[in-house]
Amino acid sequence: MTLSAFLIVSSVLFCIGLLAALSRRHAIFILIGIEMMLAAANINFIAFWRFSPQPAQPIGVMVAIFAIAIAAAEAAVGLAIVIAVYRHFRTTNVDQLNQLKG
Amino acid sequence: MNIVAFAIIAILTLSAALAAATLQKLMHAALCFAVMFVGISAFFFLLGAEFVGLVQIFVYIGAVAVLIVFTILLTRHDQEKTRGFNWGGIAIAVAVFAGLLWATSKTKSTAIAPPPLQELTVQRIGELLMTGYVWPLLCIGVLLTAALIGALILVMEDKAQ
Numbered sequence: 001m002t003l004s005a006f007l008i009v010s011s012v013l014f015c016i017g018l019l020a021a022l023s024r025r026h027a028i029f030i031l032i033g034i035e036m037m038l039a040a041a042n043i044n045f046i047a048f049w050r051f052s053p054q055p056a057q058p059i060g061v062m063v064a065i066f067a068i069a070i071a072a073a074e075a076a077v078g079l080a081i082v083i084a085v086y087r088h089f090r091t092t093n094v095d096q097l098n099q100l101k102g
Numbered sequence: 103m104n105i106v107a108f109a110i111i112a113i114l115t116l117s118a119a120l121a122a123a124t125l126q127k128l129m130h131a132a133l134c135f136a137v138m139f140v141g142i143s144a145f146f147f148l149l150g151a152e153f154v155g156l157v158q159i160f161v162y163i164g165a166v167a168v169l170i171v172f173t174i175l176l177t178r179h180d181q182e183k184t185r186g187f188n189w190g191g192i193a194i195a196v197a198v199f200a201g202l203l204w205a206t207s208k209t210k211s212t213a214i215a216p217p218p219l220q221e222l223t224v225q226r227i228g229e230l231l232m233t234g235y236v237w238p239l240l241c242i243g244v245l246l247t248a249a250l251i252g253a254l255i256l257v258m259e260d261k262a263q
Contacts, residue, residue: 001105002213004206006145009112011202013119013142015195020123023191028128028173032135035166036119039142042154050149051216058222062235064154065227068161069242073249075166079173080253086177 006047014040027085027092031078038071107148115141128174136167150219153227 017036020029042064049060086092118138125131139162146155231239 001108002215003211004209004213005108005112006149007206008203009116009145011199011206012116014202015199016116016119016123018198019191019195022194023188024123026128028170028177029123029131032122032131032170035135035162036123036138039139039158039162042158043142043145046146046149046151046154049151050219051214053217056220058227058230061151061154061222061227062230062238064151065157066238066242068154068157069246072161072166073246075169076253077249077256079169080256082173083176084256092177 003047003051006043010040010043010047013037013043025093025095027082027094027097028079030094031075031082034078035071035075038067038074042067104148107144111141111144111148115145129171132167132170132174135170136163139163139167151222153222153224 014037017033017040020033020036022033024030024033045060045064045067047060049058049064052060082092085097089097091097115138118134118141122131122134122138125134139158143155143158146152146158
């Protein structure tokens with residue numbers, strides 16, 4: 001079990017999230033893809049902490065905890081935007097949301 | 103570190119992520135999203151960061167997945183109708199994966215074995231949060247308050263109209 005195995009798994013997860021964020025039309029799927037990419041970054045932080053020569057300094061763990069908190073705030077605001085957009089335009093398909101003016 | 107556990111967790115996480123990214127029904131995708139976060143928490147437990155794994159389960163499965171399910175139910179009448187597949191997105195994702203794989207294989211120091219695990223207790227994390235990381239903690243508090251108020255204002259009904 002080496003560090004590169006964790007890095008490859010997190011790269012695959014990041015690319016699946018990128019695929020979901022780029023190719024889906026539904027706004028909630030785009031948020032799910034962004035959450036996947038953030039989780040892949042968290043796996044990298046924890047893996048680099050575990051394999052670092054100085055595990056007494058838990059910098060990776062601290063960054064992962066703060067990243068989880070920021071991702072939760074981002075999800076809450078993103079889903080609120082989805083609900084507000086749905087109320088206004090009656091759709092969540094991002095291809096049809098092509099005007100800024102109400 | 104157990105290689106069998108790693109393989110099982112990796113297969114579970116990646117298949118759940120692929121299902122969450124490609125399933126047509128939103129509710130099935132949201133449930134696969136929750137399963138994926140169980141797998142990611144299992145990775146954290148495998149790496150010896152139990153506190154982060156628990157935080158991940160509490161925040162993502164307990165809060166974010168439920169929030170996504172509520173949003174799907176509130177915007178239910180608009181299912182995804184176009185089944186068109188976006189080949190540009192797949193091309194970009196594969197290109198990014200190739201780049202990451204190339205960078206990982208070029209780096210020499212990634213093929214190392216982990217050092218012996220030193221217990222990272224919750225007490226130590228709490229002490230660090232209250233001493234060295236107290237300013238980031240305060241900033242996170244301000245950010246969460248701002249996000250809470252912002253989300254409330256965004257979904258508030260406009261009484262004037």
